Amino acid sequence: MAETVSERQIGDVVLDLRNISLAFGGVNALSDISFDVREHEIRAIIGPNGAGKSSMLNVINGVYQPQQGEVVLRGQRFEKMSPGHAARAGIARTFQNIALFKGMSVLDNIMTGRNLKMKSNILQQAVWWGPAQREELAHREKVEEIIDFLEIQHIRKTPVGRLPYGLQKRVDLGRALAMEPSILLLDEPMAGMNIEEKQDMSRFILDVNDQLGTTIVLIEHDMGVVMDISDRIVVLDYGKKIGDDTPDEVRANPEVIAAYLGASH
Amino acid sequence: MGFFLETLIGGLMAGMLYSLVALGFVLIYKASGVFNFAQGAMVLFAALAMARFAEWIPGWLGFENQVLANILAFAVAAAVMFVVAWLIERLVLRHLVNQEGATLLMVTLGIAYLLEGIGQSLFGDNIYSIDVGMPKDPVLVLEGMFPGGLLINKEDFIAALIAAALVAALSLFFQKTATGRALRAVADDHQAAQSIGIPLARIWVIVWFVAGIAALVAGIIWGSKLGVQFSLATVALRALPVVILGGLTSVPGAIIGGLIIGVGEKLSEVYIGPLVGGGIEIWFAYMLALVFLLFRPQGLFGEKIIDRV
Amino acid sequence: MIYRENGQFKTSYAADQQIFPIRQDRYAIAALLVFAFVGVPLLADEYMFRAILIPFLILGLAALGVNILVGYCGQITLGAGAFMAVGAYAAYNFLARVDGMPLLGALLLGGATAAVAGIVFGVPSLRVRGLYLAVATLAAQFFFDWAFLRIKWFTLDSSSGSVSVSNLEMFGWTINSPVEKYLFCLGLLAVFALLAKNLVRGAIGRQWMAIRDMDVAAEVIGIRPMYAKLSAFAVSSFIVGVAGALWGFVHLGSWEPAAFSVDRSFQLLFMVIIGGMGSIMGSFFGAAFIVVLPIFLNQALPWLGNLVGVSISTVGVSHSEFIIFGALIVFFLIVEPHGIARLWSTAKEKLRLWPFPH
Numbered sequence: 001m002a003e004t005v006s007e008r009q010i011g012d013v014v015l016d017l018r019n020i021s022l023a024f025g026g027v028n029a030l031s032d033i034s035f036d037v038r039e040h041e042i043r044a045i046i047g048p049n050g051a052g053k054s055s056m057l058n059v060i061n062g063v064y065q066p067q068q069g070e071v072v073l074r075g076q077r078f079e080k081m082s083p084g085h086a087a088r089a090g091i092a093r094t095f096q097n098i099a100l101f102k103g104m105s106v107l108d109n110i111m112t113g114r115n116l117k118m119k120s121n122i123l124q125q126a127v128w129w130g131p132a133q134r135e136e137l138a139h140r141e142k143v144e145e146i147i148d149f150l151e152i153q154h155i156r157k158t159p160v161g162r163l164p165y166g167l168q169k170r171v172d173l174g175r176a177l178a179m180e181p182s183i184l185l186l187d188e189p190m191a192g193m194n195i196e197e198k199q200d201m202s203r204f205i206l207d208v209n210d211q212l213g214t215t216i217v218l219i220e221h222d223m224g225v226v227m228d229i230s231d232r233i234v235v236l237d238y239g240k241k242i243g244d245d246t247p248d249e250v251r252a253n254p255e256v257i258a259a260y261l262g263a264s265h
Numbered sequence: 266m267g268f269f270l271e272t273l274i275g276g277l278m279a280g281m282l283y284s285l286v287a288l289g290f291v292l293i294y295k296a297s298g299v300f301n302f303a304q305g306a307m308v309l310f311a312a313l314a315m316a317r318f319a320e321w322i323p324g325w326l327g328f329e330n331q332v333l334a335n336i337l338a339f340a341v342a343a344a345v346m347f348v349v350a351w352l353i354e355r356l357v358l359r360h361l362v363n364q365e366g367a368t369l370l371m372v373t374l375g376i377a378y379l380l381e382g383i384g385q386s387l388f389g390d391n392i393y394s395i396d397v398g399m400p401k402d403p404v405l406v407l408e409g410m411f412p413g414g415l416l417i418n419k420e421d422f423i424a425a426l427i428a429a430a431l432v433a434a435l436s437l438f439f440q441k442t443a444t445g446r447a448l449r450a451v452a453d454d455h456q457a458a459q460s461i462g463i464p465l466a467r468i469w470v471i472v473w474f475v476a477g478i479a480a481l482v483a484g485i486i487w488g489s490k491l492g493v494q495f496s497l498a499t500v501a502l503r504a505l506p507v508v509i510l511g512g513l514t515s516v517p518g519a520i521i522g523g524l525i526i527g528v529g530e531k532l533s534e535v536y537i538g539p540l541v542g543g544g545i546e547i548w549f550a551y552m553l554a555l556v557f558l559l560f561r562p563q564g565l566f567g568e569k570i571i572d573r574v
Numbered sequence: 575m576i577y578r579e580n581g582q583f584k585t586s587y588a589a590d591q592q593i594f595p596i597r598q599d600r601y602a603i604a605a606l607l608v609f610a611f612v613g614v615p616l617l618a619d620e621y622m623f624r625a626i627l628i629p630f631l632i633l634g635l636a637a638l639g640v641n642i643l644v645g646y647c648g649q650i651t652l653g654a655g656a657f658m659a660v661g662a663y664a665a666y667n668f669l670a671r672v673d674g675m676p677l678l679g680a681l682l683l684g685g686a687t688a689a690v691a692g693i694v695f696g697v698p699s700l701r702v703r704g705l706y707l708a709v710a711t712l713a714a715q716f717f718f719d720w721a722f723l724r725i726k727w728f729t730l731d732s733s734s735g736s737v738s739v740s741n742l743e744m745f746g747w748t749i750n751s752p753v754e755k756y757l758f759c760l761g762l763l764a765v766f767a768l769l770a771k772n773l774v775r776g777a778i779g780r781q782w783m784a785i786r787d788m789d790v791a792a793e794v795i796g797i798r799p800m801y802a803k804l805s806a807f808a809v810s811s812f813i814v815g816v817a818g819a820l821w822g823f824v825h826l827g828s829w830e831p832a833a834f835s836v837d838r839s840f841q842l843l844f845m846v847i848i849g850g851m852g853s854i855m856g857s858f859f860g861a862a863f864i865v866v867l868p869i870f871l872n873q874a875l876p877w878l879g880n881l882v883g884v885s886i887s888t889v890g891v892s893h894s895e896f897i898i899f900g901a902l903i904v905f906f907l908i909v910e911p912h913g914i915a916r917l918w919s920t921a922k923e924k925l926r927l928w929p930f931p932h
Contacts, residue, residue: 061794087796099791101784103852111777112784116796118777122805128772133588136776140587179795300705360908366704367650368907371847374840375903382896390889502712502836509709541724548720551713555698558710562702 010231011039014215015183020059020069022052022239029055030066030239037183042209042216044226046250047236048259053219054096056236057185060217061086061093087116092181094172096188096219102161106171109160110146113178114139146174150204166197173204183215184208190222198222202229227251235259271417272531278421280527281428285483286504287511287519288432289476294513295439296448296472297358298455299369303377305501307477309493310349310384312484314342316393316493335397339481346477347470349380354469362465363455381498390495395488424486431482435475436516448472503547506554512564521565526550593771610760615753623752626865631759632820634861637845638770638854639813644843645851646774647806648786649699653711654814655838656718659831661688661815662822663728666737670730677744681762681819688815689808691718696807700800715836722831738828755824762820766813771854773809782806783852814842844899848906850915859914868895 015037022030030052037043045053058064060071062081071078073089092113101109118139120132147153150170155163160171169189176184189205190198202225208214220226226233227247235243235250237259243250250256286304293301301307319338323329326337353376361369439445451458451468459465487497504523511522530546538545557564582597584590594600618627640654665684669675675683691714698710722728729737742749742758749758773779781802784792793799822829841864849860871891879886886894906913 063790063794083790083793084796084798087794093794095791099788099794101787101791103787104780104783108780108783112780112792112797113795115777115781115784120777122773122778122809125776125778126769126772128776132772132776133591136591137587140591144587175795357904357908367648368911370650370705370708371843372904372907374843375900375907378896378900378903380900382893382898382900386890386893386897390893505709505712509706513705544720544724548713548716551709551716555710555713558698558702558706562706 010041013037014039014074015060015217016072017056017060018070018072020056020066020071022055022059022064022066028239030059030236032069033236033239033241034069035234035241035244037215037217038231039215040209040213041231042205042218042229044218044220044230044233045236046220046223046226046233050238051236052239053236054187055239057093057187057217057219060185061091087179090179090182091185092176092179092183093185094169094176094187094189096191098165098168098172100160100168100172100175103159105157105159106152106163106174107143107147107156109171110143110174110178111139113175114143116179143178146177149177149207150174151200166193169193169197169201170204173201177208180212181214183217186216186218186220188219188221190220190225198225205229272535273528274417275421276528276531277524278418278425278527279531280524281425282483282486282523283500283504283507283527284432284520284523285428285479285486286500287507287523288435288516289479289483290501290504290508291511291513291516291519292435292472292476292479294508296451297369297469298366299358299373300366300513301376301476302370302373302501303380304476304480304504305498306377306380306384307346307349307480308484308487308500309495309498310380311342311346311477311481312395312488312493312497313384313388313393314345315339315481315485316395316488317388318342319395320393331396331398339485342481343478346481347474350470350473350477353473354466358469359466377498377501381495385495393488393493395485395493397485397489420490424490427482427486431479432516432520435479438475439516444468444471503550506550508564509554510557510564512566515564515566518564518566526553529553591775593775607764611757615757618756620752623756625869627756628752628759628825630862630865631756631763632817632825633842633845633865634858635759635763635766635820636814636817636842637849637857637861638767639810639815639817640842641846641849641851641854641857642770642774642782642813643806643810644846645853645856646779646786647782647803647810649696649803649806650704650708650843651711651810652708652836652839652843653695653713653715654842655834655836656711656715657688657692657811657814658818658821658838659718659722659834660691660811661685661818662829662834663722663737664688664815665819666739666822667728667730669739677742677749677823681816681823684819685812685816688818689812692807692811692814693804696804696811699803699807711839712836715839719831719835736828736830737822739823740827742823749824759820759824762816766816767854767858770809770813774854778802778805786852844903846913848902848913850913851911853912853915855918856913856915859918863914864899867898868892871895871898 013036017036018034020030020033021028033052033056045056047053055064059066060081062078062083062085065080071081073081073091078085101112104112118135120135124130125132147156150173152167152170152174155167160168163171173186173189176186186205190201193201205216205218206229209216218226218230230247232246233243233250234241235253235256242255242259243253245253286308289304289307290301293299293304315338318341319334322337322341323334328334357372357376361372439448447458447463447468448471450461450463451465455465458468483500484493484497487500491497507522507526508519509522510525511518511520530550533549534543534546537549582595584595589595592600594603614627636654636658639657640651643649643651661684663684664687665680668683669677669680695710695714699707702710723735726732729735742755744758747754749755774782781792781797782805784795784797785799785802785806789799792802818834821833826833845860845864846857847860848863849858850856868891871894872888875886875891875894910916
């Protein structure tokens, strides 16, 4: 896996987070956090439970509005990012507690990811024949490519509510990929998986990063995986940044070790 | 000025009754997260039971004392409301733990239909009267302060007092007793409450029973004013804007919301109504609630909801 | 053995995306349409048309509209009756005030007016949901109840407060007899059902369902909640409005606001719950059930009562109607939230395997 990392061209900063602070009714979830993400890299965010990792992703794609700080995306400043802006700017994400549309089939779930690229209007769709159908078929082909890539052909017509956890995680990834994002935020993509499922998922993530050149921001608890696949790691603890470096450096950082082992400072 | 004050007071008194019905909504919502559309049907059901038992019991037991009949009928009607609460928990709520609010809301519509159908089958569907000895004659007060004084309906006044007393008692029950605290815990999180050993089923029976008693009191007051009839079931629809205004989780909110809606309805009917053809009270209350909803979705005193991802 | 899709392989995505991908289903629906358009007019008598078939078709159309909003987009409405009223009164005004307005034009304009009203009263859905939204739709209900009763302009200052439409005519075809009315409603229902199906299986339908299932996730993939919700309100109210106009024009002939009261709204919601939320077919199952049940009870209950020596009055029947509706609502929400439509598809699933279930 080390080879893939070295072959890629890591580019300029695409996403820059500056002095982000976020509080919920007086409780500080994030205090004054800054870090950047470079093009094509795999950037991991780690930290103990409650460190503010998911909140960080929610700030990046505009689900939460930070009280202070700004998000700079390809040089464009956003004091208030909204989920809609983020999606249009090419940011996709998956969720820690899978947020699939549980009443819909796998195919339909992934098709929703194409939503921004579908242009036919409501009247054309009501008539179906003509532009709406052509568009539907064109996007269906794209979605089938993703289904092939994730190896979930056999369940494409199954309602996602009936799928086991590991497969739901894959569908969640599939829906994000259908957006053809330039930046992909993954919130614990391997939580609750067994070793084989984790290997599959790691392979998918590396393939996406390698073949499509997608920049990836990843939250993960499995240190083995994180150290293996990420280029740089941000470490959060109680809403503060306590480390930001390459995997090897982070491993050696005493503050990080203390946070993980619970030793007193 | 005298006329304005009369309208205002009339509105406040009507508002107190709305508060009473709204209180039933709030109690159940707080303890089970269910928005109980059947509250109106419960008012009808309880009032029917009260009216009919007060009529039947003297015949069964062979006495003619009106007061005793009313007391016995109240006790029996309360027992009936307990059975209703128990059945609702047993047959419906227990199967819907942790369901979405929308499902629960629709289920209470079903319960409302059931109660209306069963109530009228058991107790009859005519107009019945409840006579608990409320004085009907209006009195003049404050003749010294206004020319002609203020005309106030004694019945309204007593009703408002009873409603206020009940509201106060329930607030104390919620704040001061162990059961009251358990109710609030259940409202916050079903599963968490269960895990610290609060018996969910019992709490629900209690809270639906308490809401049933509130419905009974409201039913008696409205019933003795207007007669017990099917239209009582629609008071739920009248009280709905009240809870939206006051906030679904707040007992004081129910009271103040009730007063605002009561006064707003009366004043708008008297001062705006004639300009647009009258009959605006119902939708005026809703529009008031709706406008409010857009600016403060949690109501005056409700708790703000934060979505987590 | 008969109902089986073995050997029907799809070779293109287009074939896979048909409304009825299984051949037997296509034959069945074709047979059903032929029967509805040709068989029923030959078989049914006037009472059947007036009491059952026409109300079923129109309320089925209204339930379809409600289902789009409640079942597909997950927004509760307790004000569907009001949007039927808007459709009916708007269509009436277009027909009466505009010279040479064709019937179909009036109906569609009535629907369009209802759609606008739906958008206006759907705006609160952008801020609130669930119960709070139900309150907003009730506001619409009570407001329009009042408006059509008290604002005389809407009823052309008719002294009785009721309005009436006669001489229905379309492209030189006079719609007078029950059979003609039936065919007219059936034709409209078939067209709207097809259009609605196209919407819910396409991009906009997926947006609605995404909002219903998980609105935050929907926003994150770029679905605009405002567009998705308001379009659902608009489409739903349009269909409900057309149904309202049909109810007034074709079924009632002359009507008052009470025809579209809050009871009607509840009834439509019940059709959707019992029939099946999120299913076009379910809307029709629900409508059929709720139209037929009272008629059935009226016949069956007194007869049953006679068997055991109890006489059951008409009032008694209407009370048992309440009880049965209430019980069914509770039953379906607890046991089968997807309604009769799901029971139907489970039965089909069984049939596919029959007689070798293993």
